[in-house]
Structures are given as C-alpha cells and as structure tokens.
Amino acid sequence: MGSSCNACFAVVKTIDSTMRHITHSLLSFSPSAPSHNPAPGSHLGNNGKVLVPSLGFGFNDQSRTAVVLPDDRILAAGWSNNGTHFNSVLLRFNADGSPDETFGTNGLVEHDLAAGGEFIRSAVLDAQGRLVVGGKLFYDAAETNGDMFVARFLADGTLDASFNGTGLLVRDIHNTPDAETAYEVMVQPDGKLIPLWAHGS
Secondary structure, three states: OOOOOOOEEEEEOOEEOOOOEEEOOEEEEOOOOOOOOOOOOOOOOEOOEEEEOOOOOOOOOEEEEEEEOOOOOEEEEEEEEOOOOEEEEEEEEOOOOOEOOOOOEOOEEEEOOOOOOEEEEEEEEOOOOOEEEEEEEEOOOOOOOEEEEEEEEOOOOOEOOOOOOOOEEEEOOOOOOOOOEEEEEEEOOOOOEEEEEEOOO
C-alpha cells in the first residue's frame, strides 16, 4: 500500500465460533493512522489481514461489521464515497481473504439507497442465508433528514424484494430530522427482525 492511498479497507478475521460474526471487521486505514492489533485468524490473507484498495473516490470508505458464511467465505458490509455521498457496499471474500469474483464485480456490490449518505452499522444472516443489515440513511443530499433503516439482500447481493416490497425498510420513530440508527439487528426463530436502535447521530 503506497502513501497515495487515501483510505483503504483492512479486513481482520476475528470470528466468534458460535455466532459466526465479525465485529469491526473493516477498519478505515491510512498510512498515518495508528495501528490496530486485534487477534487475527492466521489463515486469512497476510497474517490474518487483507488490505483492499480504496473504493470509489476513496474518502473514508469503511465498515463496522461482517458475517462468516457457512462455507467460511466472509461477507462484509459498509459504505463507500461516490463523490457526493456514501453508498452502501457489500464485499465478499473467499476463506483465504481473496475477493470472491463470483459476487458482483470483483467481489463488490454497491447500492445507492437514498439521496444522501447511507451508513450500515450491523449485519446478520437469517435462517435462509440472506444478509440483513441495519444502519441509518439520509433522504436528502444535504443530509439534514435521516432515519434508521433495515435492508435484506439475496445471496448475489441484490435487494430482496420479498422484504417490504423493495428489500428496504425505513422508519422515523420520533418524526424529527435527527437520524435514528439501527446499531444491531436480531433475527427471531420465526424470521421476524428486531432492530436495536438509538436516537440521534
């Protein structure tokens, strides 16, 4: 990675063997940033880490969460700057940390869900293997009006239209412009979703 890299992804495999979940799996990286020293999985990438070159315009591309699929591939969710705002992105990696080229374009699927920024904060797999994410998004380009959202994706990274008709559900709990955020999403045994949210930015 050269110093010309404005922002990069650092994928660190720290797996809870029961939940198959990675917390803070993608760390925003720049040459001047302080180092992070989690306990990586030794068989992922280079000493348990995979650096992914900047996506889009490379301004603060990052993610907070990922899941490990039953076949040990890793599906990460985050955001990438498109030049005007942040879009939602999904990245899928093989068990060795290489991009899964059967997923989207070189392992990447990007979604533009709103006129303003989208910030995925949580991810979980349901019983059918579909990815459910939660976070916040802004309706307007000025990002003055935002709410929490939950989205569900099929295995190929496309939105699952059987969920709320579009694959996307947005909720304004307090009817205010302050963004509520779904910091965690839980899937019940019957498939119903429970977003755990907080009010404000």
